[in-house]
Amino acid sequence: MPVPELFVTFYEVFMQTYKGFLEAGLLTIEITAIAVVIGTILGIIFALMKISHSKILQTIANLYITLIRGTPLIVQIMFLYFGITSIIVLENFWAGAIALGVHNGAYIAEIFRGSIQGIDRGQREASLALGMNRSQTMRRIVFPQALRRAIPPLGNQFIITLKDSSLVYVIGVSELFGVANRVAASNFKQFETFLVVGLYYLILVLIFTALLKWYENKLDVDK
Amino acid sequence: MIKAENVHKSFGKLEVLKGIDMEVHPGEVVVLVGVSGSGKSTFLRCLNFLELTNEGVITIDGKRVNQKKDDLAKVRAEVGMVFQHFNLFPHKTVLENVMEAPIMVKKVAKSTAKTTALEILGKVGLSDKADVYPNKLSGGQKQRVAIARALAMEPKALLFDEPTSALDPELVGEVLQVMKDLADEGMTMVVVTHEMKFAKEVADRVIMLNEGIIIEDADPDTFFNHSTNERTRQFLEMVNV
Numbered sequence: 001m002p003v004p005e006l007f008v009t010f011y012e013v014f015m016q017t018y019k020g021f022l023e024a025g026l027l028t029i030e031i032t033a034i035a036v037v038i039g040t041i042l043g044i045i046f047a048l049m050k051i052s053h054s055k056i057l058q059t060i061a062n063l064y065i066t067l068i069r070g071t072p073l074i075v076q077i078m079f080l081y082f083g084i085t086s087i088i089v090l091e092n093f094w095a096g097a098i099a100l101g102v103h104n105g106a107y108i109a110e111i112f113r114g115s116i117q118g119i120d121r122g123q124r125e126a127s128l129a130l131g132m133n134r135s136q137t138m139r140r141i142v143f144p145q146a147l148r149r150a151i152p153p154l155g156n157q158f159i160i161t162l163k164d165s166s167l168v169y170v171i172g173v174s175e176l177f178g179v180a181n182r183v184a185a186s187n188f189k190q191f192e193t194f195l196v197v198g199l200y201y202l203i204l205v206l207i208f209t210a211l212l213k214w215y216e217n218k219l220d221v222d223k
Numbered sequence: 224m225i226k227a228e229n230v231h232k233s234f235g236k237l238e239v240l241k242g243i244d245m246e247v248h249p250g251e252v253v254v255l256v257g258v259s260g261s262g263k264s265t266f267l268r269c270l271n272f273l274e275l276t277n278e279g280v281i282t283i284d285g286k287r288v289n290q291k292k293d294d295l296a297k298v299r300a301e302v303g304m305v306f307q308h309f310n311l312f313p314h315k316t317v318l319e320n321v322m323e324a325p326i327m328v329k330k331v332a333k334s335t336a337k338t339t340a341l342e343i344l345g346k347v348g349l350s351d352k353a354d355v356y357p358n359k360l361s362g363g364q365k366q367r368v369a370i371a372r373a374l375a376m377e378p379k380a381l382l383f384d385e386p387t388s389a390l391d392p393e394l395v396g397e398v399l400q401v402m403k404d405l406a407d408e409g410m411t412m413v414v415v416t417h418e419m420k421f422a423k424e425v426a427d428r429v430i431m432l433n434e435g436i437i438i439e440d441a442d443p444d445t446f447f448n449h450s451t452n453e454r455t456r457q458f459l460e461m462v463n464v
Contacts (some may be wrong), residue, residue, distance in 0.1 A: 123312065129304035130323070131301075132328055
């Protein structure tokens, strides 16, 4: 009977590998966290450039977003890894995290731009009519509302980042997928091993989704 | 208080204002009427520089405003504006809505701003709503908060852009009452509205705009009862007065 047999081997693989996977999972979380921070910072900067009145800044931001969105992440990881490490010495871990961050920056910039431009024009006008200047209006009125609106798509993007972090295995980072690859190559139980690693990703995503839901609910109190 | 001379405004090829001259004296209540598309809202927005004129001069409190060189934020701080759709800040409580500009623009201490804000909210009858977020308010309450928010800046004049047009009929009265109280206290007001009863009772002057020019400027009695202008009479018939 193949099904119970699968459960047995699945259990075996799980028990044999969980220690290694826990460490790898931690690495996945670290890479994702660093990429999210870098991506958010870049996203804010490039979103501001896009909504600025300067043609030059707009062009730079558009170029960045077009290049990132127009090429596969795996190519960007390889390109950045070999590009950066030919200039400075950098651990694979950092090269991967930075590449993932730069990649996400483009998408996050678009999320922020959309949420800023989605704020009703009347909000800006009411603020200006009260005598607030442009920067006060952005800081106090537009951005706080835009941020609130950006949280659901940002959360979505962070989940994508978590899953995309698996691609840094190509530069030899021992995160979840990298370890799964190695384990599968040595125990020849590819099916069970990738099932196990899939489960780890699923658990991480579910935990993150729950956190996000909780945070969104908290923001919505009274509003 | 507010003086407009030869104000022209175009959006692309569409000329909305074709040379408007108007003066509002301190303490005066001027009601702007006209069919939709006559330019009355655009003109009101020009008085607060939310729209910049293509031509013409606007003088606020004796000071000729240079749209390009002057700090428009400073000019706007002296003239309040109330919008059709309230435009309250949804992420701030009623009290925070009212305190925001005095703190940010006038650099008033937070405690002072709070005392003043509560006082003004009392005046518009909303003391009990200070800590509520705007989405918990009715339209009439929202508009009264918007008026309180404008008043907190102690403006020299207030502009109203169809303040009751977005309200359910039963909520119009409470907003008009607040406006009437302000008028009685001597606030200088320019009001774009379709509330002819308000114009009759409260206005010192009624100005009729048509296709971007002023076609009548008269006291309410003359405007509503003795107008010789064909367009004005047609308009009054249309709005059923």
